[in-house]
Amino acid sequence: MRQFRAGWLSLLAVTAVTATVLVAPAATASVVPNCTAAAPTAADSAFAARMNQVLTEQLRGAFTATRAACTRVIVNVVRQRNLPQRAAEIAITTAIVESGITNLDHGDRDSLGLFQQRPSQGWGTPAQLQDPVYATNAFLDAVLRKYPNNSWTTGAIGPICQAIQNSGFPARYGEEAPDGVRIAAAMWGFPEVGVGAVVYDNLLRVFARGTDGALWQYYWTGTEWKTQDLGGGFVGTPAAVVHGNTLRVFVRGNDGALWQNYLVDGHWTWQRIGGGITSGPSAVVHGSMLRVFARANDGALWQAYWANGEWNWQDLGGAISSAPGAVVHGSVVRVFARGTDGALWQNYLVDGHWTWQDLGGTITSSPSAVLHGSVLRVFARANDGALWQNYYTGGEWTWQDLGGGISSAPSGVMHGDVLRAFARGNDGALWQNYWTGGAWTWQRIGGSIT
Known part of the structure; x- marks a missing residue:
């Protein structure tokens, strides 16, 4: 089990670290600003500030309110489908690697949206893939189809993401998985029932x-x-x-x-x-x-x-x-x-x-x-x-x-x-x-x- 020393939110005074997030393949490409109809909320901004204190990889110091809003959409879709938190961990890890959890209107070839899904590969129409609710459901459908009988609930997160995405850089999912887990857990917000x-x-x-x-x-x-x-x-x-x-x-x-x-x-x-x-x-x-x-x-x-x-x-x-x-x-x-x-x-x-x-x-x-x-x-x-x-x-x-x-x-x-x-x-x-x-x-x- 990999060990991390990121420090604890409420115990440390942290100054955000500026980081460059390499998610846009072209410097002039535009980005769809929000995953939600309204602008990110004050709660999204507060969530982003919390995450910037604990993330360790690509999004360290660069987790914005817009990214928080997109995370909120992903987690809400997982909840609505009565899937466990692990489904959100897998989806968010994938979105970190593919788009930096941003609803992109561009990508490699015809890739679009949070998960950089391609219309030419049967994921949906361009408009559908830039609808974050549709895109998240499409991603979860692929996970359930590729891993029947809930077999996606076990095993390392990185290889599961790769099996769905078929990336040319498969190692990146494993590198970002700890942050995907952290973000999902913080947004999920409600620990399990127990006695x-x-x-x-x-x-x-x-x-x-x-x-x-x-x-x-x-x-x-x-x-x-x-x-x-x-x-x-x-x-x-x-x-x-x-x-x-x-x-x-x-x-x-x-x-x-x-x-x-x-x-x-x-x-x-x-x-x-x-x-x-x-x-x-x-x-x-x-x-x-x-x-x-x-x-x-x-x-x-x-x-x-x-x-x-x-x-x-x-x-x-x-x-x-x-x-x-x-x-x-x-x-x-x-x-x-x-x-x-x-x-x-x-x-x-x-x-x-x-x-x-x-x-x-x-x-x-x-x-x-x-x-x-x-x-x-x-x-x-x-x-x-x-x-x-x-x-x-x-x-x-x-x-x-x-x-x-x-x-x-x-x-x-x-x-x-x-x-x-x-x-x-x-x-x-x-x-x-x-x-x-x-x-x-x-x-x-x-x-x-x-």
């Missing part, structure tokens, strides 16, 4: 986002499940951890920052920690240090750690496409995430050094890791919609299909001697799959979570 589970004060507690956008907890009294509205407003997956005698739940706020809601003496208190993250967080206590991990605006893994009475941020590199899932395994901190290739990756800390490792598989959610006795287990939603685990025993990793049909990232937790994995079911309710007596059992808990 966070923990045992605290002898109660099994599961945290999730309610349909009202607030933080809710489901807790098991020993005889029944009860719910409690904890307020706030956030997106994505919450992460719960016990730090000393304090229960803390971390979330990505509606403002894109890291927040926590902590319980002391029966009272919950919200606190803004800051930063700029594009995923739900994951938290662990390693020795005496509290560590919170998340995907940042640059697509890399970052951690916020509490030391000497203050929060500190650190870039751990990589290029991930999900929220992380962290666990302390013996003396080793391990952070798992879905890579941009769709596989499960881990970044582990030994003797002060972080090391990335590819664990394979194909997952479509963020992972959750838990220790079950001496066995390390990592749960995730696979591309078949089922719950899978990858468990580590005897020096090797083994994948296992646990069935079911889930529509969120799972959360694994040990509750006494019982191993439980919670997730949002396809019906929108909270479900669990628990392991007792050598068998897995699914149970519907209820509620409605988003």
